[in-house]
Amino acid sequence: MSTFTGTGKLTRFILRRERLRLGVWVSILALVPIATANAFIGLYPDEASRQGLAATVASSPALTSLLGPLYDSSIGGLTTWRSGTLGAFIVALMAVLTMIRHTREEEETGRRELLGSTVLGRNAPLAAALTVTVGAGVVLGAILTAGLVGVGLPLEGSLAFGLGFLGVTVAFAGVGALAAQFTEAASTARGLAVGAAGFAFLLRMGGDSGGESLEWMSWLSPIGWFSRLRPFAGEEWWVLALWVFLGATTILAAIAIASRRDVGAGAFPPRPGPADAGAGLGSALGLAWRLHRGSVFAWTAGLAVLGGVYGGAADSVGDMLEGNPQLREIFEQLGGEQGLTDAFFSAAVGIIAIVTSAYAIRAILRLQVEEEGLRAEPILATATPRVGWAWSHLLFGILGPVLILAVAGLVSGATYGAITGDVAGQAARVLGAAVVQVPAVWVLSGTAMALYGLAPSRTGLSWGVLVLSLILGQLGQILQFPQWTLNLSPFSHVPLFPAEGLEVLPLAILVAISAVLVGVGLAAFRRRDVASG
Amino acid sequence: MSTSISVSGLVKNFGQVRALDGLDLEVATGEVHGFLGPNGAGKTTTIRVLLGLLRHDAGSASLLGGDPWSEATELHRRLAYVPGDVMLWPNLTGGEVIDLLGRLRGGLDSEKKARLLEQFDLDPTKKGRTYSKGNRQKVALVAALASNVELLILDEPTAGLDPLMEAQFRACIEEDRDNGRTVLLASHILAEVEALCDRISIVRKGKTVESGTLAQLRHLTRTTIIAELGSDPAPVAAVPGVHDLRLHDHRVEFEVDSDRLADVVRTLAPLGVRSLVSHPPTLEELFMRHYEDGEIRQ
Numbered sequence: 001m002s003t004f005t006g007t008g009k010l011t012r013f014i015l016r017r018e019r020l021r022l023g024v025w026v027s028i029l030a031l032v033p034i035a036t037a038n039a040f041i042g043l044y045p046d047e048a049s050r051q052g053l054a055a056t057v058a059s060s061p062a063l064t065s066l067l068g069p070l071y072d073s074s075i076g077g078l079t080t081w082r083s084g085t086l087g088a089f090i091v092a093l094m095a096v097l098t099m100i101r102h103t104r105e106e107e108e109t110g111r112r113e114l115l116g117s118t119v120l121g122r123n124a125p126l127a128a129a130l131t132v133t134v135g136a137g138v139v140l141g142a143i144l145t146a147g148l149v150g151v152g153l154p155l156e157g158s159l160a161f162g163l164g165f166l167g168v169t170v171a172f173a174g175v176g177a178l179a180a181q182f183t184e185a186a187s188t189a190r191g192l193a194v195g196a197a198g199f200a201f202l203l204r205m206g207g208d209s210g211g212e213s214l215e216w217m218s219w220l221s222p223i224g225w226f227s228r229l230r231p232f233a234g235e236e237w238w239v240l241a242l243w244v245f246l247g248a249t250t251i252l253a254a255i256a257i258a259s260r261r262d263v264g265a266g267a268f269p270p271r272p273g274p275a276d277a278g279a280g281l282g283s284a285l286g287l288a289w290r291l292h293r294g295s296v297f298a299w300t301a302g303l304a305v306l307g308g309v310y311g312g313a314a315d316s317v318g319d320m321l322e323g324n325p326q327l328r329e330i331f332e333q334l335g336g337e338q339g340l341t342d343a344f345f346s347a348a349v350g351i352i353a354i355v356t357s358a359y360a361i362r363a364i365l366r367l368q369v370e371e372e373g374l375r376a377e378p379i380l381a382t383a384t385p386r387v388g389w390a391w392s393h394l395l396f397g398i399l400g401p402v403l404i405l406a407v408a409g410l411v412s413g414a415t416y417g418a419i420t421g422d423v424a425g426q427a428a429r430v431l432g433a434a435v436v437q438v439p440a441v442w443v444l445s446g447t448a449m450a451l452y453g454l455a456p457s458r459t460g461l462s463w464g465v466l467v468l469s470l471i472l473g474q475l476g477q478i479l480q481f482p483q484w485t486l487n488l489s490p491f492s493h494v495p496l497f498p499a500e501g502l503e504v505l506p507l508a509i510l511v512a513i514s515a516v517l518v519g520v521g522l523a524a525f526r527r528r529d530v531a532s533g
Numbered sequence: 534m535s536t537s538i539s540v541s542g543l544v545k546n547f548g549q550v551r552a553l554d555g556l557d558l559e560v561a562t563g564e565v566h567g568f569l570g571p572n573g574a575g576k577t578t579t580i581r582v583l584l585g586l587l588r589h590d591a592g593s594a595s596l597l598g599g600d601p602w603s604e605a606t607e608l609h610r611r612l613a614y615v616p617g618d619v620m621l622w623p624n625l626t627g628g629e630v631i632d633l634l635g636r637l638r639g640g641l642d643s644e645k646k647a648r649l650l651e652q653f654d655l656d657p658t659k660k661g662r663t664y665s666k667g668n669r670q671k672v673a674l675v676a677a678l679a680s681n682v683e684l685l686i687l688d689e690p691t692a693g694l695d696p697l698m699e700a701q702f703r704a705c706i707e708e709d710r711d712n713g714r715t716v717l718l719a720s721h722i723l724a725e726v727e728a729l730c731d732r733i734s735i736v737r738k739g740k741t742v743e744s745g746t747l748a749q750l751r752h753l754t755r756t757t758i759i760a761e762l763g764s765d766p767a768p769v770a771a772v773p774g775v776h777d778l779r780l781h782d783h784r785v786e787f788e789v790d791s792d793r794l795a796d797v798v799r800t801l802a803p804l805g806v807r808s809l810v811s812h813p814p815t816l817e818e819l820f821m822r823h824y825e826d827g828e829i830r831q
Contacts, residue, residue, distance in 0.1 A: 272659060283636070
């Protein structure tokens, strides 16, 4: 019996279980770029309007940092810039999550053992999961190529776009397979692999945020490679080999580890811990600290790195406008060179704030994870009041963003200050710019809490609000949305401090809205039944 | 004698489903009370109402003299709870969870904790995610038993324990009863309830169908008699209150209503009894009867 015996049967079995989930992933990932291309055709019909947009994008390091560089002002080039890099990140998530679900999670739940007792080779589950994941990438790439050609884009670029998403799928299928080998818990494997995808995204965010001096960071990122494939902008086909190489090496490494370990075991055996609780673990807050501390530190460190990258890029902002006197004039009216960097930092902390909101929502929805995981029940059956338990997690969703934004702002300003020789002054300026974002983040914290209290089955909506804020804030003006829709995002009410003055009233209103949302959530949670799983 | 738990006419609906339909439950202070019923009968729902996790729709519930919903926090200081499905935090060790839960309740007897860990053969240094179902159950049990509380609420606490550990559990509960602790033990394991409980409430479809001491409930039921006789056993069949008579030559086996036992003995005596076995109904039979009768009546 070969170690791959049974792969075919298992592949069909996985497809049977995955058809809906993968169908949704693939259709959304394929439809968004095609719809975006279609929207650009309507919004920017002539070359002049597209060049204007391209100039705006090029002058905004924050935009290129989030979405990747814009290499060509054709419809295809704009589509690649607008939906390619973010899409590639989500493709990476699809690949790692699908791989881990059908390898480590099957082992952890014991279903793998049941299957392993049948005629099934040792490597068949890995091979089957890989077949399904890469298969999804092939289908996605094919639909994309056909769809983009269908709306009238050139074949070569469309093919590069489709193959790029397939390349990301292959590379991250390998990353997922490898992450699944290390620990016994699927949740840890998922954390590792999603963390790797997030790190790859951060790397290219740094690399795409400034001039050529930082571009090497994007070359280190499998997500950054997507822009470097240059769909619709003189395709560099050899970049595809990078993904194949990464995918092949990670998969071979995963197979090598898998053949040396027991089913169910991790490459790292679990270590014993203390037999007694330390003094800090004696209250709901002490427990919450244990559950949240790792992620608070990780998010703070990650966003501090991003802040540092922005700080390093800020100095080159002036240079980037050399070839664009009109924009330069506008920025100079805002306050000259300092005005230019201030505007840059306002935009940069805007992005950091959006990412921080993702942390805030996750921290607050930990309440729901605990409740539905039946771990809230034993705590609520002790002398811990409900509201006290809720606050123990809520605190991390409220104070965590303050810490994250403050550290990211400080690091960002200090980095820029170190280049320009004014560490204290710049650190204070950017710290201020970052901290004014806090009330807007709190509105999202409050939204998550209100939903948790009122309608725990609808907490997913808080992610919807976050995505909406992201789209409105980063793209609303480019896609020419009306002003009232832009105002729906809490982030559009944050004053552009320090580029403009510090307006207190909008901040006070945002704080008040957050407080009401948190209050409503707490009051509703006090009154409702606790889930029984 | 004071009352620790008093529930009457409790109603709880989940949408269209009526989980509790006028349930009654009285637990006297210092007794071990068996709360018996099949899965889905409403045992866990009742416990969750008593713990203030669910709000009831009608009826009344009182716990340790207080209101389980509005005074939950103060009352929880005096009780410990073992859920039927024990879930632990993946990164916390069993020992940490035991200490944490004890501290959140109002104190832990660390000597007793050490003794219980030994008794239940539980390694407290393992992380939550690595425990089996039985070991997770043990973590919650040790945390509850070692807490300084007056009331234990246990929801099917031995599900997942092996017979050896079940025996340890029984010994612990007996010790606690002798020390004056009140225990509410929800279970569908009849032998366990039979061995441990002073009084029993049987629930079915959200209603209490029977409540009392084991002796009182037996009074309502039939005794099984197996006899070998010297002559034809036909006259036995004529005694009112005899059911399910089976004959094998001179061997006879039947059930008799407990209040007709005297008549049966009088009838048997002249028939030349060679051997006689009589046993009271096991809880198993009692239980089956209630639910079977229930099904027939519907």
